[in-house]
Amino acid sequence: MNGIIGMLDLLLEGELAPEQAEQLQTAQSCAYSLLTLLNDLLDLSKIEAGKMTLEKIPFDIRGTLDECMKAHYPRAAQNRTALRSEVSPDVPEQVVGDPLRIRQILSNLISNAVKFTQAGTVDVLVDSGFSGQAGFWLQFKVEDSGTGIPADKLALIFDKFTQADGSVSRKYGGTGLGLAITRKLVEMHGGEIYVKSEVGRGTTFVAKLPCDIAIDEQGDGRSIERLAAAPADATLSLIRILVVEDNQVNQKVVTTVLRKRGYSIEVASDGTEALAKLEKSTGFDLILMDVQMPVLDGLEATRLIRKDPRWKGLPIVAMTAHAMSGDMERCLEAGMNGYISKPVHPSQLLETVDGYLHRSLVHR
Ligand code: MN
Secondary structure (H helix, E strand, O other): OOOHHHHHHHHHHHHHHHHHHHHHHHHHHHHHHHHHHHHHHHHHHHHHHHHOOOEEEEEEEHHHHHHHHHHHHHHHHHHEEEEEEEEEEEEEEOOEHHHHHHHHHHHHHHHHHOOOOOEEEEEEOOOEEEEEEEEEEEEEEEEOOOOOOHHHOOOOOOOOOOOOOHHHHHOOOOOHHHHHHHHHHHHHHOEEEEEEEEOOOOOEEEEEEEEEEEOOOOOOOOOOOHHOOOOOOOHHHEEEEEOOOOOOOHHHHHHHHHHHHHHHEEEOOHHHHHHHHHHHOOOOOOOEEOOOOOOOOOHHHHHHHHHHHHHOOOOEEEEOOOOOOHHHHHHHHHHHOEEEEOOHHHHHHHHHHHHHHHHHOOOO
């Protein structure tokens, strides 16, 4: 099949009468459709035969998303549709999963949204979180302002060879297998996918996948469990760090990296909790402070801490997603000593924390 497409490419590059060129172009687009159908069928039969296995390797989800987005910009531009993406700053730098299959899931959802959206918007949002037994999960939300899917077709949308309408395949192309494959891939991950849609308003697909967080300074793929098992520096256990952060994913990343180094860590989920912990114990050597938190945010908490002479010299380092947009100045104004930017990079975190603690230990 690739040979046929290659030959057609060569022919199309040569000198051709307009009619011949058109015929060849039609032949080429047929060949491409057939290739897509073959690949989809191969994937589906592999999954159904239980022959597809998932990899578990650390990868950069932001990079994966960027690649997917790039592939779909031309079609979006053709449709005069704005294709946009956003990754929550609390999504870790590296996650553990099957980058190829996760890319396929993302790509199918984006391709589908772009296909059915004319002169509108397609927003791709990546988020992560923790939940009970499931542990860490990644969430992909693809929201379009396109044609929408009628309610009676919505239940069938993930079935094989089902498109919302028989005319869809003729008008928009596609094999009708993309969403079936997507659902199977999500289920293979132990995840779930659902769709909300309103005709004339648009469609939203949400896929939630259990994954792992990769925390690794060298990039050689050690998982969180193996890091936790690594020997820590016993002398550092005397140093106590208060981590103030409302987001559970970021809490986990930061505390794992610091505990692995050997520091003693306590966690507070907002500014009020942090003040209560400080009040109970005077032995903290450093505070890592998230900026945006419910109840009492990082800036306000820092102002309150700085008002109290007991904590005058206690270093406070901000963790901020908006280091570029004046947050840095606001943090310093509130009385913080410095900042690290989100998503938190393990080696940067250690470098910063070690730096402040070295300074404060020398002055003891
Ligand atoms: Mn926060």
